[in-house]
Amino acid sequence: MSRLRLRISMSLDGFVAGPNQSVENPLGIGGMRLHEWAFSLAEWRGMHGLEGGEVNASTQVVKESLENVGATIMGRNMFGGHPGPWSSSKPWNGWWGDNPPYHHPVFVLTHFAREPLVLEGGNTFTFVTDGIHSALEQARRAANGKDISLAGGAKAAQEYLVAGLVDEMEISMSPVLLGSGERLFDGVGDDLHGLELVRTLTGPGVTHLKFVR
């Protein structure tokens, strides 16, 4: 059975994005601080077409997050762009340019219908307007036995956590405070639906907490 796997960076005070997310500031004010541990990795830089970088304890976490993934689900905010209906004259096609780093089918949760978007490198974006169960079903079909990555943001993660559909969760906790923004566990309640901490890994500027059920 293919598994739904959430990997997300969170601050010590529980935020996965800063306040005032925008096209100019996709992670919100201060949100980049959550990802600094990744930006220095050769593994991460390679994925984004950059050279150099280092190998450390976090490398394994990034590698694992890419292994055996056949599809990705993300929220509209993570796909980005303006809120509301999609513009037909100048459509937003994501943050990643012509060849995003997914290379498999991506399903975007949105309230606004849109034709699928096909980019280079095996990147297809399907816009799902009928909810998280439909997106998971479509992603599972597309993944063809492989796992499904739940890429965030906060709201998409919350909906799948509340529904008890997350099979694996790796939280990369940055030892910083954001003070405001989007909290990963807002409205999730007190039930992890069987997700148990199975591994703690520490790299420079980050502690990775892996939960499995």
Add this chain to the structure above:
Amino acid sequence: MSRLRLRISMSLDGFVAGPNQSVENPLGIGGMRLHEWAFSLAEWRGMHGLEGGEVNASTQVVKESLENVGATIMGRNMFGGHPGPWSSSKPWNGWWGDNPPYHHPVFVLTHFAREPLVLEGGNTFTFVTDGIHSALEQARRAANGKDISLAGGAKAAQEYLVAGLVDEMEISMSPVLLGSGERLFDGVGDDLHGLELVRTLTGPGVTHLKFVR
């Protein structure tokens, strides 16, 4: 210079106590789940006059938290009892019986004046009504060169964190959700005032994150 050291247990979603704290339920609903990692330790059990228990990676954290401490500061809620003015007919004397586990001077932040309380085993409780700076000054004098333990709860920790007065912070994170209650970092903003993650230790059911500045 003696240092102010905060050690506190926090849930994955950032709570250090559950909702509805009361005399019957001092840690709030579900709050005991934050401390399960400690209850099984021989070190913790010994402190509270109990036999048995185990030794694991968390033992070191509990041992360290007791070393070189000459005074403790805590909030009124952590000292416990009813809210409002102290009852003179039936005063609340803490949760710990006649011989609390501190064995040094304790300073309780409160809005309501009260004569000092002297219990067995070197436990003296001084009630401080003129704020965190006064409490720290009195604790520092009493500690006589040793460090000062900041025992919580959330509000006391927040006030010292905002003021940038915490020299060391060890967060023992339990991999559970509480969903509601008292958040450690509520209102603290985005500034750790130089506190940097220097160590991550994992024991059964807990990840200890040590910050020093």
